[in-house]
Amino acid sequence: MNYNRIIVARRLLRNPPQAERQLKMASPKHPLLLLLPLFLSIIAISVECFEEEGRSTLSKRGRIGGGEAGSPAAVNGVLRFKGTKGEFKILQVADMHYADGRSTPCLDVFPAQMPTCSDLNTTAFINRVIQAENPDLVVFTGDNIFGYDSTDSAKSLDMAYAPVVERKLPWAAVLGNHDQEGTLSREGVMQHIVGMPHTLSRLNPDGVVIDGFGNYNLEVGGVEGSALANKSVLNLYFIDSGDYSTVPSIPGYGWIKPSQQLWFQKTSSHLQKGYTSRPEAQKQPAPGLVYFHIPLPEYSSFDASNLTGVKQEGISSASINSGFFATMVEAGDVKAVFTGHDHLNDFCGELTGIQLCYAGGFGYHAYGKAGWSRRARVVSAYLEKTVEGEWEGVKSIKTWKRLDDQYLSTTDTQVLWNKGSTGRRRKRTTGV
Ligand SMILES: *[C@@H]1O[C@H](CO)[C@@H](O)[C@H](O)[C@H]1NC(C)=O
Ligand SMILES: *[C@@H]1O[C@H](CO)[C@@H](O)[C@H](O)[C@H]1NC(C)=O
Ligand SMILES: *[C@@H]1O[C@H](CO)[C@@H](O)[C@H](O)[C@H]1NC(C)=O
Secondary structure (H helix, E strand, O other), X not given: OOHHHHHHHHHHHHOHHHHHHHHHHOOOOOHHHHXXXXXXXXXXXXXXXXXXXXXXXXXXXXXXXXXXXXXXOEEOOEEEOOOOOOEEEEEEEOOOOEOOHHHOEOOOOOHHHHHHOEXXXXXXXXXXXXXXXXXXEEEEEOOOEOHHHOOOHHHHHHHHHHHHHHOOOOEEEEOOOOOOOOOOOHHXXXXXXXXXXXXXXXXXXXXXXXXXXXXXXEEEEOOOOOOOOOOEEEEEEEOOOOOEOOOOOOOOEOOOOHHHHHHHHHHHHHHHHHHHOOOOOOOOOOOEEEEOOOOOHHHHXXXXXXXXXXXXXXXXXXXXXXXXXXXXXXHOOEEEEEEOOOOOEOOEEEEOXXXXXXOOOOOOOOOOEOOEOOEEEEEEEEEEEOXXXXXXXXXXXXEEEEEOOOOOOEEEEEEEEEOOEOXXXXXXXXOO
């Protein structure tokens, strides 16, 4: 039995690999790009139905609850730092490509490993890395299931997320370009996810006309009982980066649309206003982290001299630039962006004060490279503590990766952001 041949035959019938390969090679710059700022401003003017300012989950859901010793970080659906360590840890899982479980073979492992390798190895890796890292939140950045090879998308979703559901771990997901290729549409997949236990994922913000499914934000509150207990000290944004272009003259992958950028802008501005105004007005905005699937064109800004990790394949962004990077730079609170999509890239590189990071491929039914371990990215934020022992806002953000090797090795530990030094100033003073 040659599993690879069967997979290739099935895909040839349905045609995705050529499409994927063509998409991954083509990256023409398009003249329509020039019109995007215009679209943005037209929408900015015409969107009147936008709900009154960005929503605050802290205020919307009322008081942040809980705080008993040993209670999970998420209480009543609201995340917060715990006073025991003043740390909040996020595990990013990119591109699980989950299908039918035990009967779904692995791709790109050594031939001798094929007979014993399936989606269940992906499940085993999640279990292992969760046990080792004990994250406060798990974020799945798309292509979580591989629709083409899934018999029943709902079942694939249930199997894929089972490790976090069983542990009652708070988790969030966004869509990739393959999640909807099975028995459920993009909306159907996201709706199924939103209905699953312990997820903080949402379909879309209420009352907002927006492209895609799975655009939402999460707030991470300060330590219970501290001055910042009622503020979000770390902001997480989740965005649907789409699947494929629906504009016939533009080939390739989807992009983050003006409606989504406008929602991001309003949400960021609202959160910043809340953080920097009384009571307990803070001097700088709380740091923001952004999660989605398809890398931005700006991910091409790096080479081996200025990235941490590896770049082993091209950057498969959309073939046009819809301007989301500039939108984030202007907003001012975003410190890092995390995507997946290109399984053989696992680097972070800094551009204009924002770290652009890949997680590297996680799933065994996803293309990869035999001998190059499947991997996950961990991000940890640390609170500042006063000399009096009071917990304050976020002081620094670190990241590292965990490899699915014998030792579950940790690699490429780096500081993504430090309070009090903007990316630019840090660059000038250290010459990095
Ligand atoms: C997949 O899991 C099986 C069962 O635990 C194990 O024997 C095998 O080595 C794993 N394969 C890979 C490539 O990790
Ligand atoms: C946070 O909100 C609760 C409930 O409204 C209030 O009792 C508490 O004093 C507030 N804490 C701070 C530090 O503002
Ligand atoms: C990384 O270094 C290359 C030259 O090796 C340079 O062209 C590129 O602009 C640098 N990127 C950034 C973001 O500094």
